Amino acid sequence: MMLSEVTPVPEAVLPQEAFKAHLRLGTGFDEAGLQEAVLISFLRAAIAAIEARTGKVLLARDFQLTLSTWRDPQMQALPLAPVQMIQSVTLVDGAGSEQLLAPERYRLEPDSQQPRLRPVGGTLPVIASGGAVRMAIRAGMANSWAALPGDLAQAVLMLAAHYYEFRDDTRLQGGCMPFGVTSLIERYRALRVSLGVGAAGDRGFGRNLGPGADA
Structure with a gap:
């Protein structure tokens, strides 16, 4: 099996302004001199991490x-x-x-x-x-950021802000994800249920972890 992403999430769909506002409130973010590409990279990384953890495609x-x-x-x-x-x-x-x-x-x-x-x-x-x-x-769950469930949208912003705040810390390993983020995405994570041939073991999009797996 080989699964590949043909089209990435368009930059226009990414919540850049919402992310900036979140950073100002949570981290004392100073927008001066920070390139848009840096913020976009954190948003893409957060979306990819949450998709891998939940087994759900967020943006179509x-x-x-x-x-x-x-x-x-x-x-x-x-x-x-x-x-x-x-x-x-x-x-x-x-x-x-x-x-x-x-x-x-x-x-x-x-x-x-x-x-x-x-x-x-x-x-x-x-x-x-x-x-x-x-x-x-x-x-995908939604065709636009506004159509994404609120808890998943908030989880993306929180995780992207976490990446921004600890961008110089190389000690974080093993899929570290803040508790607030894991609690928001918990109900979306794939259940470990047996559906016969081609069940959970056949899923290949990122990491599909059951509720009892390590966060």
């Missing part, structure tokens, strides 16, 4: 998922959530020739924890020996 963007085999011909669990749409499914044979699968042959089964690709009648198409299937996927 495009991904490409490549598989060499189906885990189950009746359904394929997708390694990121929530999925808004499956844009295309392409079969690639061992020689590299591509065949676009008709949208009528598959459907998305939405799920907040583990969405699935399912066939419409019959089974998923056979993947040729030495070949692959490539899926274009649009995933």
Whole structure:
């Protein structure tokens, strides 16, 4: 399995002004002389960390998922959530020739924890020996910052501010995340439940930790 991000979160969607206001209140931030690129890098890092910890895509963007085999011909669990749409499914044979699968042959089964690709009648198409299937996927909880749940938005600002405040501290290791942030994101973290073939162990977007795992 190979999952790659096709389009990053656009800079225009990132809450730069809200982050500046948060820094002024929380850290005595002085805006003079600080480059916008620095703030953007902290916001991107915070979003990436929270997405990895929760297994949820916060802001909508495009991904490409490549598989060499189906885990189950009746359904394929997708390694990121929530999925808004499956844009295309392409079969690639061992020689590299591509065949676009008709949208009528598959459907998305939405799920907040583990969405699935399912066939419409019959089974998923056979993947040729030495070949692959490539899926274009649009995933994300919100299309804009304003549409993101308030607790997740606050968690991003708090973690980005934490990174800013301790930007010169190289001692923080092991996925250190402030308690206030972990408490805000706790309810969004993926549950460790068994759904049969292709369940939690098949998820590949960042670190999918259950509630009992280390914060």
